[in-house]
Amino acid sequence: MPRNACQIHFRRTxxxxxxxxPLPDCSPLKILEINSGRDVNGAMVHTYLLVQQMVELxxxxxxxxxxxxxxxxxxxxxxVERISSSMHRHWxxxxxxxxIVRERQIDVIHTHMSRAHMFGILLKVMTGxxxxxxxxxxxxxxxxxxxxxxxxxxxxxxxxxxxxxxVPKERIQTVYCFSDLQRFQSVGEEIRRTTRCGLSVxxxxxxxxxxxxxxxxxxHIHLFRxxxxxxxxxxxxxxxxxxxxxxxxxxxxxxRRFLVEHKLFQRVIWVGRRSNVPDFFAAMDACxxxxxxxxxxxxxxxAQAAGTPLxxxxxxxxxxxxxxxxxxxxxxxxxxxxxxxxxxxLLNDRHLRDRLVENGRLNVSERxxxxxxxxxxxDVLRQVSHCPAA
Numbered sequence: 001m002p003r004n005a006c007q008i009h010f011r012r013t014x015x016x017x018x019x020x021x022p023l024p025d026c027s028p029l030k031i032l033e034i035n036s037g038r039d040v041n042g043a044m045v046h047t048y049l050l051v052q053q054m055v056e057l058x059x060x061x062x063x064x065x066x067x068x069x070x071x072x073x074x075x076x077x078x079x080v081e082r083i084s085s086s087m088h089r090h091w092x093x094x095x096x097x098x099x100i101v102r103e104r105q106i107d108v109i110h111t112h113m114s115r116a117h118m119f120g121i122l123l124k125v126m127t128g129x130x131x132x133x134x135x136x137x138x139x140x141x142x143x144x145x146x147x148x149x150x151x152x153x154x155x156x157x158x159x160x161x162x163x164x165x166x167v168p169k170e171r172i173q174t175v176y177c178f179s180d181l182q183r184f185q186s187v188g189e190e191i192r193r194t195t196r197c198g199l200s201v202x203x204x205x206x207x208x209x210x211x212x213x214x215x216x217x218x219x220h221i222h223l224f225r226x227x228x229x230x231x232x233x234x235x236x237x238x239x240x241x242x243x244x245x246x247x248x249x250x251x252x253x254x255x256r257r258f259l260v261e262h263k264l265f266q267r268v269i270w271v272g273r274r275s276n277v278p279d280f281f282a283a284m285d286a287c288x289x290x291x292x293x294x295x296x297x298x299x300x301x302x303a304q305a306a307g308t309p310l311x312x313x314x315x316x317x318x319x320x321x322x323x324x325x326x327x328x329x330x331x332x333x334x335x336x337x338x339x340x341x342x343x344x345x346l347l348n349d350r351h352l353r354d355r356l357v358e359n360g361r362l363n364v365s366e367r368x369x370x371x372x373x374x375x376x377x378x379d380v381l382r383q384v385s386h387c388p389a390a
Contacts, residue, residue, distance in 0.1 A: 029381060030060045032106045032129075036087050036115035039244075040070045041213075042298045043112050043136040046153075046177040048074050053374035055079050062104060064097065064116075087119045094119075098126040108132060108385035110377075114141065121146045130384045134377075136177065138295050138316070140164050149384045151377065153177040154296045154317030175376045176320075178368050179298045181305035185361070187282040195283035199240060199269055206237040206347050209284035209308070211277065211299045212291075214245035214252050219290035219313065221251070224258050225336035226343065227267065233344045242271045242280055281306035286346050286353075292333050294318050300328070301368055304360030309353045311342045321368075327359035 031054060035047045047063075048071055054061050055078065065071045067084040075082055083100060085093065101109070101123055109131040111120035117133045121143055124131040130148040135157050144150060144165040150172040152158035158174045161167040193203075201207045208230075212218045220241070230237055245252045259265040274280065281287065287303040289312040296317035303310045304321070310328035312318040313335075322328035329346065331338035346353060 028058045028060055029378065029385060030062075030105055030107045031381060032062050032064060032101060032104070032109045033112070034064045034087070034109065034116040034120050035071055035112040036066065036119070037071060037113050038066060038069045042177060042179075042296070043134075044071050045179060045298070046134075046136070047071060047112050049178065049180055049370060050374055050377060051075065051080055052078060053370055054378065057374065057378065059378065062100075062106070064100075064119075085119075087115045089118065089122060094122055094126060097123055101127045101129055108381045110134065110381060111147075112136060114139070117141075117143050117147075124148070132381055132384055134175075134177075135161055136295060138164075138293070147171075149173070149380060151175050151380060154320055156316040156320065157295045173380060175380070176317075176368060176373055177296055177298065178370045178373050179302055179305075180370070181301060181364055181368065184278045184281060184302050184305040185307075187278045187306065191279050192282040195279045199238070199271075199283065201238055201283070206234045206285050207283060208237060208239045208343065209242065209280060209287045210239065210290065211242045211280075211287065211302075212289075213243045214241070214249070214255070216251050217291065217293045218243075219292045219333065220255055221258070222292075222334050222336050223288050223290040223339055224255050224268075226340035227259075227264050228262050229337070229340035230343050231264065231267065234347060238267055238269055240269045240271050240280060240284065242274060242277060244273045245270065277302070278306055281308045284308050286311060286343060288339060288343065289313065289318060290333075290339060291315055291318065297321055301364050304328070304357075304364045307357045307361060309346050309356050310360060311339065311346065321363070323359075323363075327356055327363045329356070 033051055037044045051061050062081040062083055063075055064083040064085050106129050109120045109123055109129055111117045111133045120131045132149045133147045134151040136153050138157055138160040144167050150161055150167050152161055152172055152174045155174050158172055161172055162169055210223055214220055259268055281303055287308045287310050289299055291313055294316040300312055300318055300321045312322050312328055312330055313333040314330050315333050322330055324330040329342045331342050
């Protein structure tokens, strides 16, 4: 069949049925994963874990990423071919990558993060190998409709892509991103005590936590504005702030200024970025996710897996992970009073905490299994790869 006829056949008959058609075979795929990230974030962690799962399922995976950064280093020792690339859209770099795609007989390209998305589309044009992009964020960008298919990390992201980036409904599907939840489930009581001791938090002293980079969209300021009211109910509480922050950045300066003005500076522990995040989840009496905008919210999954009582705002994918008063508490965005009320309610009600924790663990084990979600990604890649686009 001529290539243009193949494209027409694909668009008219295959794409509308992509989510429901049975898989024609289970043969291994040759997959090129492309991630353009530098520092660790949810998209990087997801790519790393996804690659591991794909390899365990028997697929042949190559990973094109930037040398010397987080993903490159973490893949050392994993049974994949690492391909270094700056992903600059120069002819020489595109030609080199295109040659690799042809020589490895890649079946499908799968991209993560903005620079990788554009690079993948250009490789598709040059090689005819279909390209699938996973949307980890909600940004208005022109490249999305050019992909053969888009995987959205949440229903909120899927709706955004259809509405704002004009991705056709028949060419997008939600597959939740995932984290290594097992490592959050295996932290014992001794680790909890040791971690709290390291933070100078006594037994019985309430420890709250917020996890994520200190940037405006994460909503730290609204949690901080709730602290004076929380302090009235629990004068000895402490708040641990986990995640990257820089003292000179506006968001951090705003938070520190608020603490000084309200004489709460001693209530907050600036932990920063840590590799042993599960230990801190185990030490917390409650985890708050006060985000203003959150495409998915891996922190909410991790808190549930760790058995940490959870409070989230009603934005983005968070409300797809958390059911209010079932496996967590949901509060309005930008509402310090509601955050304070939820924290006070949670800390005062042991039975509520136990119920939310039990249901939270059940929720992540049933809905966010890495193996199940990887199979869903592979299903999409397999269907798209059966008829390469030009």
